[in-house]
Amino acid sequence: MDAIQIALLGMGTVGTGVVKILANNALNIEHKVGTPVVIKKILVRNPGKVRATATDAEMVTNIDEILSDPDIKIVVEIMGGELPAKDYMLAALKAGKHVVTANKDVVAKFGRELFAAAEASHVDFLFEASVGGGIPIIRPLKQCLAANQISEIMGIVNGTTNYMLTKMTTEKMDYGDVLAEAQAKGYAESDPTADVGGFDAARKIAILASIGFGARVTLDDVYIEGITNIGIEDIEYARELGFVIKLLAVAKQDDRGINVRVHPAFLPTTHPLAAVNDVFNAIFVRGDAVGEAMFYGRGAGELPTASAVTADIIDVARDIRHNVSSRILCTCFEHKTIYGVSKTESPYYIRLLVEDKPGVLAAIAGAFGAQQVSLHSVIQKRKVERATELVLITYRVSDENIRLAINTLLGMSIVRKIGSVIRVEAEQIS
Amino acid sequence: MDAIQIALLGMGTVGTGVVKILANNALNIEHKVGTPVVIKKILVRNPGKVRATATDAEMVTNIDEILSDPDIKIVVEIMGGELPAKDYMLAALKAGKHVVTANKDVVAKFGRELFAAAEASHVDFLFEASVGGGIPIIRPLKQCLAANQISEIMGIVNGTTNYMLTKMTTEKMDYGDVLAEAQAKGYAESDPTADVGGFDAARKIAILASIGFGARVTLDDVYIEGITNIGIEDIEYARELGFVIKLLAVAKQDDRGINVRVHPAFLPTTHPLAAVNDVFNAIFVRGDAVGEAMFYGRGAGELPTASAVTADIIDVARDIRHNVSSRILCTCFEHKTIYGVSKTESPYYIRLLVEDKPGVLAAIAGAFGAQQVSLHSVIQKRKVERATELVLITYRVSDENIRLAINTLLGMSIVRKIGSVIRVEAEQIS
Numbered sequence: 001m002d003a004i005q006i007a008l009l010g011m012g013t014v015g016t017g018v019v020k021i022l023a024n025n026a027l028n029i030e031h032k033v034g035t036p037v038v039i040k041k042i043l044v045r046n047p048g049k050v051r052a053t054a055t056d057a058e059m060v061t062n063i064d065e066i067l068s069d070p071d072i073k074i075v076v077e078i079m080g081g082e083l084p085a086k087d088y089m090l091a092a093l094k095a096g097k098h099v100v101t102a103n104k105d106v107v108a109k110f111g112r113e114l115f116a117a118a119e120a121s122h123v124d125f126l127f128e129a130s131v132g133g134g135i136p137i138i139r140p141l142k143q144c145l146a147a148n149q150i151s152e153i154m155g156i157v158n159g160t161t162n163y164m165l166t167k168m169t170t171e172k173m174d175y176g177d178v179l180a181e182a183q184a185k186g187y188a189e190s191d192p193t194a195d196v197g198g199f200d201a202a203r204k205i206a207i208l209a210s211i212g213f214g215a216r217v218t219l220d221d222v223y224i225e226g227i228t229n230i231g232i233e234d235i236e237y238a239r240e241l242g243f244v245i246k247l248l249a250v251a252k253q254d255d256r257g258i259n260v261r262v263h264p265a266f267l268p269t270t271h272p273l274a275a276v277n278d279v280f281n282a283i284f285v286r287g288d289a290v291g292e293a294m295f296y297g298r299g300a301g302e303l304p305t306a307s308a309v310t311a312d313i314i315d316v317a318r319d320i321r322h323n324v325s326s327r328i329l330c331t332c333f334e335h336k337t338i339y340g341v342s343k344t345e346s347p348y349y350i351r352l353l354v355e356d357k358p359g360v361l362a363a364i365a366g367a368f369g370a371q372q373v374s375l376h377s378v379i380q381k382r383k384v385e386r387a388t389e390l391v392l393i394t395y396r397v398s399d400e401n402i403r404l405a406i407n408t409l410l411g412m413s414i415v416r417k418i419g420s421v422i423r424v425e426a427e428q429i430s
Numbered sequence: 431m432d433a434i435q436i437a438l439l440g441m442g443t444v445g446t447g448v449v450k451i452l453a454n455n456a457l458n459i460e461h462k463v464g465t466p467v468v469i470k471k472i473l474v475r476n477p478g479k480v481r482a483t484a485t486d487a488e489m490v491t492n493i494d495e496i497l498s499d500p501d502i503k504i505v506v507e508i509m510g511g512e513l514p515a516k517d518y519m520l521a522a523l524k525a526g527k528h529v530v531t532a533n534k535d536v537v538a539k540f541g542r543e544l545f546a547a548a549e550a551s552h553v554d555f556l557f558e559a560s561v562g563g564g565i566p567i568i569r570p571l572k573q574c575l576a577a578n579q580i581s582e583i584m585g586i587v588n589g590t591t592n593y594m595l596t597k598m599t600t601e602k603m604d605y606g607d608v609l610a611e612a613q614a615k616g617y618a619e620s621d622p623t624a625d626v627g628g629f630d631a632a633r634k635i636a637i638l639a640s641i642g643f644g645a646r647v648t649l650d651d652v653y654i655e656g657i658t659n660i661g662i663e664d665i666e667y668a669r670e671l672g673f674v675i676k677l678l679a680v681a682k683q684d685d686r687g688i689n690v691r692v693h694p695a696f697l698p699t700t701h702p703l704a705a706v707n708d709v710f711n712a713i714f715v716r717g718d719a720v721g722e723a724m725f726y727g728r729g730a731g732e733l734p735t736a737s738a739v740t741a742d743i744i745d746v747a748r749d750i751r752h753n754v755s756s757r758i759l760c761t762c763f764e765h766k767t768i769y770g771v772s773k774t775e776s777p778y779y780i781r782l783l784v785e786d787k788p789g790v791l792a793a794i795a796g797a798f799g800a801q802q803v804s805l806h807s808v809i810q811k812r813k814v815e816r817a818t819e820l821v822l823i824t825y826r827v828s829d830e831n832i833r834l835a836i837n838t839l840l841g842m843s844i845v846r847k848i849g850s851v852i853r854v855e856a857e858q859i860s
Contacts, residue, residue: 021577021719028644031763032576128574134720136566136574144558144566146462147451147740214458272726275705289451289737290564293727296702297720307719310577324754333461 003036004317007066008057009043009088010079011050014102014129017306018076018313023054029310033317041066043079043088063088067095074316076309077101086110093117093125098325100312102129102305108203108219111210115330122325126312131204132157134304135297136311137283141211142328148287150212153251154425157204159279159299160188160195161227161247165235165264166277169244174232187279197226198247198262205249208283209260213253215336217260223341225263234351234420237379237391238266241349244274248425252344257337259344266349266393266424341399347376347424348394348402352409353387353416360414364390367412371405373397376429387416395429433466434747437496438487439473439518440509441480444532444559447736448506448743453484459740463747471496473509473518493518497525504746506739507531516540523547523555528755530742532559532735538633538649541640545760552755556742561634562587564734565727566741567713571641572758578717580642583681584855587634589709589729590618590625591657591677595665595694596707599674604662617709627656628677628692635679638713639690643683645766647690653771655693664781664850667809667821668696671779674704678855682774687767689774696779696823696854771829777806777859778824778832781849782839783817790844794820797842801835803827806859817846825859 008015022029022037030036039057043066044050047059063084066072075092077099079085086106089099094117101107106114107130118125128138132155141150156162160182167178179196182188194200202222209217227247238245243266251260267274272294276282281299286292298304319325354360361380368375379391394402402421409415438445452459452467460466469487473496474480477489493514496502505522507529509515516536519529524547531537536544537560548555558568562585571580586592590612597608609626612618624630632652639647657677668675673696681690697704702724706712711729716722728734749755784790791810798805809821824832832851839845 017719024718025577025579028579029577031644032761135723136570136725139574140566140570143745144569144741145737146744147455147459147737149455149458214461272705275702287737288454289447289733289740291728291731291734293565293725295723295725297723301721303719304721307575307577307717310719311574314576315573318757322754322757324752324757327748327752327754331462 001035001321003038004033004073004320005038005040005071006074006076006313007041007043007072008039009075009077009085011042011044012078013302014078014305014309015042016051016053017302018078018309019053019055021303021306021310029314032314034321037313037317040072041069063091067091072097073320074098074100074313076313077103078309082106082109089114090117093121093123096121096123098124098316100126100309100316102127102309104130104203104207108206112216119326119330124316124319124325126315128312129305129308131207132281132283132295132297133299133301134307135281135283135295135299137208137295138211140295141208141285142331145285145287145290145293148289150285150287151253152286153205153208153212153283154273155205155208155249155281155283156246156273156276157249157281157283157299158195158201158247159281160192162276162281163187163279165227165230165245165247168232168235169239172232175228175230196228198224201247201249201262205251205260205262209251209258210332212251212285213258213336214331215258215334216332217258217338221260221338223261223263227264229420230264231420234422237351240379241377241393242269243267243424244269245422246273250425256343257339259339259341261341264422266422266426268426268428343398345396345398347396347426347429349420349422349424350392350394351419352390353384353419354390355414355416356383356386356388357414360388361390363412363414364409367408368394368405371401371408373401373405393424393429431465431751433468434463434503434750435468435470435501436504436506436743437471437473437502438469439505439507439515441472441474442508443732444508444735444739445472446481446483447732448508448739449483449485451733451736451740459744462744464751467743467747470502471499493521497521502527503750504528504530504743506743507533508739512536512539519544520547523551523553526551526553528554528746530556530739530746532557532739534560534633534637538636541637542646549756549760554746554749554755556745558742559735559738561637562711562713562725562727563729563731564737565711565713565725565729567638567725568641570725571638571715572761575715575717575720575723578719580715580717581683582716583635583638583642583713584703585635585638585679585711585713586676586703586706587679587711587713587729588625588631588677589711590622592706592711593617593709595657595660595675595677598662598665599669602662605658605660626658628654631677631679631692635681635690635692639681639688640762642681642715643688643766644761645688645764646762647688647768651690651768653691653693657694659850660694661850664852667781670809671807671823672699673697673854674699675852676703680855686773687769689769689771691771691774694852696852696856698856698858773828775826775828777826777854777856779850779852779854780822780824782820783814783846783849784820785844785846786813786816786818787844790818791820793842793844794839797838798824798835801831801838803831803835823854823859
């Protein structure tokens with residue numbers, strides 16, 4: 001059999017990584033596939049600007065040179081962004097080419113359309129690198145855990161915010177300083193909104209939820225809260241209470257349907273995700289048969305992401321070699337109800353400033369009690385701006401009731417300020 | 431397309447789990463495969479003794495009733511043990527049936543023969559459950575990390591010993607008590623040798639090394655040391671020095687070849703494997719592209735193991751439905767040198783009892799120095815049996831030199847006893 005020829009769309013960080021891996025591990029990959037895998041063409045904006053690399057591929061500037069080339073069997077989209085990436089992939093699928101992508105934006109938003117096109121053309125559409133960088137998670141969810149009914153997927157899927165929260169925890173730096181440092185190191189963009197606002201994590205959990213629950217979940221279904229309001233005080237109180245604060249991407253399934261959200265959360269230090277620090281990512285999965293499982297590794301970067309992209313290329317190449325395709329396509333065959341965050345329940349951490357007067361704690365506790373909110377623990381030890389800082393952890397309560405209680409508090413003259421309201425992901429407190 | 435019919439060999443713990451999962455998730459699995467998967471026959475020793483289960487399968491006592499049944503496309507071996515399991519699998523493969531197994535003993539010892547038979551018959555031979563129970567690790571290594579050159583696989587792959595070491599660490603119980611408790615809870619066999627002696631872990635790391643390095647590694651290639659000599663003192667000293675003691679299954683690949691071993695080791699508390707406690711397993715992998723990755727979950731048990739077995743069944747069923755097989759068979763296509771443990775290097779922890787006299791520490795340090803062993807840290811704080819207890823951590827040193835140094839120490843009159851010699855897996859000490 002002849003070599004399998006492929007094309008890359010884009011030659012940025014990940015593209016450079018794919019070129020390196022295919023060159024360095026060429027023999028190894030040829031053994032695994034049964035035939036060599038060769039890059040024939042690379043779509044670039046400006047061929048003059050491409051860094052010297054270990055490839056003889058032809059640099060082209062027009063997508064049609066790839067779409068109309070019958071030798072090219074696999075199109076690897078690593079240019080990023082929604083457009084024109086989505087249009088190029090769709091055109092490639094319609095032209096009967098297998099597509100591999102690392103593009104979470106497109107998969108989260110246009111997954112249905114792309115899967116339909118792949119199915120119609122009897123080709124593969126793989127996207128392992130779209131979530132968790134180098135961490136194997138899409139294929140394990142689709143194949144290794146295929147016998148499970150998944151009830152929970154909980155991940156640390158954004159390296160930037162995990163780096164920032166880790167620094168705040170270990171070096172007691174405050175949010176502004178740590179963001180500036182992350183930007184200086186290139187871990188955060190000059191406009192950090194996609195990361196710190198939780199939007200990047202939201203796209204990833206939409207993809208994971210779709211696969212895990214077998215039902216389409218899109219970005220619009222995800223409740224999103226970022227880390228911009230997390231103070232160093234909250235991190236200190238978390239530590240004191242036996243928790244760490246992480247930006248969690250959470251997808252849960254129960255009798256009522258599916259709930260998907262991204263928000264900072266208190267996580268017990270004993271939880272497997274609590275030890276995931278710096279730019280590392282991890283995804284924790286709970287299934288009815290497997291119990292708990294976790295997948296850990298580097299969630300971004302040239303080579304880790306290229307590792308996942310190249311694994312997909314090898315998988316498609318094996319399919320081509322065995323004359324099979326669409327073995328595993330869209331698994332979102334069910335329609336499931338998606339319920340909003342107001343219907344979710346959890347314990348909550350609340351930090352507030354109250355007047356330093358007798359009877360204040362009784363009044364606060366009474367306001368919570370009126371909304372059926374019971375208190376699991378209370379810390380009162382600091383004076384801030386001549387007021388008393390109160391820190392409370394509630395028992396499990398609905399999002400709706402906690403909001404009603406907070407509203408009541410805001411109307412009380414003894415309450416100066418609500419500092420933070422953060423969910424607690426802990427089964428122990430129920 | 432008609433239902434895909436399968437047979438189970440064995441109806442013990444894992445078999446019961448597979449029956450449950452196939453019944454509970456039947457619709458879900460039918461969606462994923464595109465056709466139902468049905469158990470037609472189950473091979474049992476005594477049909478009268480089979481527990482009531484959710485299956486209409488026919489109980490048979492003769493393997494020929496399965497081998498000669500043309501309806502049965504997949505044979506699922508979950509009886510365990512080497513024989514007759516190996517012969518049954520070989521016969522099934524030769525009869526053109528796909529085989530799924532959870533049997534680490536057979537895969538570690540007879541893998542080559544079984545793969546050859548599968549290849550000759552153009553059928554699948556899958557064994558995800560043979561290592562790590564429910565944890566996806568075989569398929570991730572074969573597929574998701576296929577683009578990597580793997581340099582290291584390090585796992586906690588035996589739940590019994592991990593439970594015991596965790597108990598010794600958290601509850602300061604000594605070895606004998608914790609073994610008795612593990613036996614009472616059913617976590618350890620009445621003859622615990624396979625677990626505490628490291629043999630179970632050795633089979634598993636032989637399988638992982640074969641796949642990760644693409645070269646055949648068998649049980650005989652593995653250096654094995656169990657946990658029977660680990661004292662509560664060692665665990666306490668480990669804690670004091672910032673380590674935990676784990677039974678590690680280690681496979682490393684470098685310019686010299688491959689080294690594979692199972693032994694207790696000091697692991698820094700910051701290592702991702704250090705937080706893997708109780709009966710949980712985890713496998714840490716280092717590859718040139720992915721960097722570090724880790725897979726965590728339940729390494730044993732009815733449903734976790736059945737989760738992995740059923741995932742393999744679904745995968746084969748998808749292959750049958752798409753009329754393809756042997757997409758991914760034996761990946762051990764290279765011959766690599768396997769070097770013995772005497773050629774490995776690491777830091778070492780040594781606990782010994784010496785006479786309480788002036789000049790003793792100098793003499794001990796001199797004996798190490800004569801074998802080119804430098805000391806990283808020394809603790810001397812306890813008297814035991816009117817002698818002084820010395821605890822040393824060396825810098826990186828060859829296994830050969832540490833043995834020479836220990837031999838010298840044993841010949842010195844001031845040395846009363848060498849309590850423990852344990853490897854340290856820490857890159858920080860080099």
